[in-house]
Amino acid sequence: MREPLDPALFADCDDHTDLPVRVGDKWTAKILVCLRDGPRRFSELQVPLAPVTPKVLTESLRAMERDGLVTRTAYDETPPRVEYELTPLGHSLFQPLAASCTWNATHGAEMARAREEYANRR
Template sequence: MNGDAFDPDCPTRLILDRIGDKWSVLVVLSLRDGPRRFTELRDAIGGVTPKVLTQTLRAMARDGLLTRHVFAEVPPRVEYELTPLGQSLHAPIQAVADWAEHHVNEVMAARQSATG
């Protein structure tokens, strides 16, 4: 099945919502170098509440973008890792993040001139 993002009934739009969500983007970028624990992700991302991060991680796992590994320890240790599908998102997301970092001043200046 091929998708058509311009068709309002196409599930491609659900995928775009997932990968276009700022928290999902930051999770992919944070997991690029390998697995991390929840608190490591939360600290690396910054500004995300535990509830929102939990919801994001669950949705990404449901969509096959990451895996959740529970280690039988006391207390239990949980790590999150990108799947091959999730890793395939890293390059396009990194390109968008690089563009955003490169053009942030221009965008902020345009925003300022539009409101001021």
């Protein structure tokens, strides 16, 4: 039995939606983190990703499957069970994501100031 995902997994994270380097859509990086330790069901992913609607989570997972980042396995059971798991390609994103996070921690405030200055000039 896997450990359940922590509902507060991303509670201390800064908003990542304005990062200059982003993989996939708004939720892809967080989905990757949720799948880092093994396959998860949709309902498990919803716990730490509570702000995302089921529709958007489904769209994100489909896009990640299309891009070869995750596999979707449907089991012929009652009730139906579907699991999502990172592929080797998906796992390969952790190194560049770590570099992006490091860059943002170092330069994010500077970029935010530049954006504010730009907006004030407009």
